[in-house]
Amino acid sequence: MIDLRSDTVTKPTAGMRAAMAAAEVGDDQYGDDPTVNHLQVRVAALLGKEVAIFVPSGTMANQIALKMLTQPGDDVLVGDEAHIVWHEAGASAANAGVQFTVIGQGGRFTAADVRAKAKARGHVVQPGTTLVCVESTHNRGGGFVFDPDEAIKIGAVARELGLGTYLDGARLFNAAVASGRSLAALAAPFDVVGVALSKGLGCPIGSLVAGPAVLMPRGIAARRRYGGAMRQSGILAAAGLYALDHHVDRLADDHANARAIAAAVAQTPALITMADVQTNIVIFHLPAGLPDAATIVARAHAAGVHVQAFGPRTVRATTHLDVSAAECAEAGRVLAAAISS
Numbered sequence: 001m002i003d004l005r006s007d008t009v010t011k012p013t014a015g016m017r018a019a020m021a022a023a024e025v026g027d028d029q030y031g032d033d034p035t036v037n038h039l040q041v042r043v044a045a046l047l048g049k050e051v052a053i054f055v056p057s058g059t060m061a062n063q064i065a066l067k068m069l070t071q072p073g074d075d076v077l078v079g080d081e082a083h084i085v086w087h088e089a090g091a092s093a094a095n096a097g098v099q100f101t102v103i104g105q106g107g108r109f110t111a112a113d114v115r116a117k118a119k120a121r122g123h124v125v126q127p128g129t130t131l132v133c134v135e136s137t138h139n140r141g142g143g144f145v146f147d148p149d150e151a152i153k154i155g156a157v158a159r160e161l162g163l164g165t166y167l168d169g170a171r172l173f174n175a176a177v178a179s180g181r182s183l184a185a186l187a188a189p190f191d192v193v194g195v196a197l198s199k200g201l202g203c204p205i206g207s208l209v210a211g212p213a214v215l216m217p218r219g220i221a222a223r224r225r226y227g228g229a230m231r232q233s234g235i236l237a238a239a240g241l242y243a244l245d246h247h248v249d250r251l252a253d254d255h256a257n258a259r260a261i262a263a264a265v266a267q268t269p270a271l272i273t274m275a276d277v278q279t280n281i282v283i284f285h286l287p288a289g290l291p292d293a294a295t296i297v298a299r300a301h302a303a304g305v306h307v308q309a310f311g312p313r314t315v316r317a318t319t320h321l322d323v324s325a326a327e328c329a330e331a332g333r334v335l336a337a338a339i340s341s
């Protein structure tokens with residue numbers, strides 16, 4: 001089976017498992033785990049932030065960031081189709097108690113959108129806006145890189161209006177490789193950044209939240225409150241350190257493999273925006289007259305390719321460490337046949 005459901009399906013490589021087995025560990029709740037400490041310092045430096053904390057998942061990273069940057073009842077500006085709105089079981093309402101205002105289209109928005117939709121704080125009826133969230137790469141948007149120059153303008157407007165800024169960078173490593181910009185440059189417009197190790201980097205578990213030291217006690221308290229404070233988690237951090245050494249540059253292969261799949265799909269009547277296929281995600285839509293997503297998923301599965309229905313007429317395929325160029329070429333042929341037959 002060629003499994004393209006997600007880049008989270010990867011299994012740790014032999015080298016990664018060896019690094020995990022050899023990790024020096026301690027109780028991280030006492031600050032005693034040297035491998036966690038090393039990972040946190042290294043990721044903070046890569047992102048150009050003062051401090052980073054290791055957390056179990058990307059969802060928890062997002063939820064902790066909301067607790068660092070908002071109060072219950074606050075309004076948060078976010079792009080359309082955001083993970084934090086669609087894929088976190090309502091956590092943002094349940095935990096941070098914020099409301100979202102969706103701005104822009106398809107995950108893209110501008111500094112002008114932020115200015116237009118930010119609500120006054122201290123107003124008797126309006127929920128004060130305190131935070132702007134950007135997602136890059138954009139999962140439901142097909143893996144595009146949020147325009148880094150617009151992000152700089154958004155950061156400037158947010159500062160002018162006194163708003164916090166958060167970058168959901170679960171796939172920020174993909175964004176950096178695809179755009180040729182450094183992680184620190186992509187993160188610079190934002191107060192707080194989340195990055196995942198368990199997506200394209202191929203780790204079994206782990207994300208980090210990075211930001212200013214002054215905000216991190218709130219982040220550490222939220223991690224504890226959410227049950228994400230761990231003990232000898234150096235075993236997991238070692239996988240992250242290994243991935244930083246071995247699995248970053250190779251993301252370019254995943255991106256080339258995704259383009260090959262997208263090119264095959266583009267030969268069919270399915271709708272795909274090739275310009276958005278910038279990283280390791282391929283999303284295509286099935287207009288009326290074509291089989292629906294469930295049918296495409298079932299046909300592809302019968303032919304040895306596992307993809308995901310992302311909506312009734314939307315399919316997602318994601319490339320990663322555990323699928324080769326040849327397998328992705330085969331997946332492109334299988335999907336094209338499934339769509340056209």
Ligand SMILES: *Cc1c(COP(=O)(O)O)cnc(C)c1O
Nearest residue numbers: 057058059060083135139168170
């Ligand atoms: C996957 C993902 C997350 C959440 O990560 P989990 O580790 O699955 O909780 C957050 N944001 C984006 C953009 C993602 O793609």
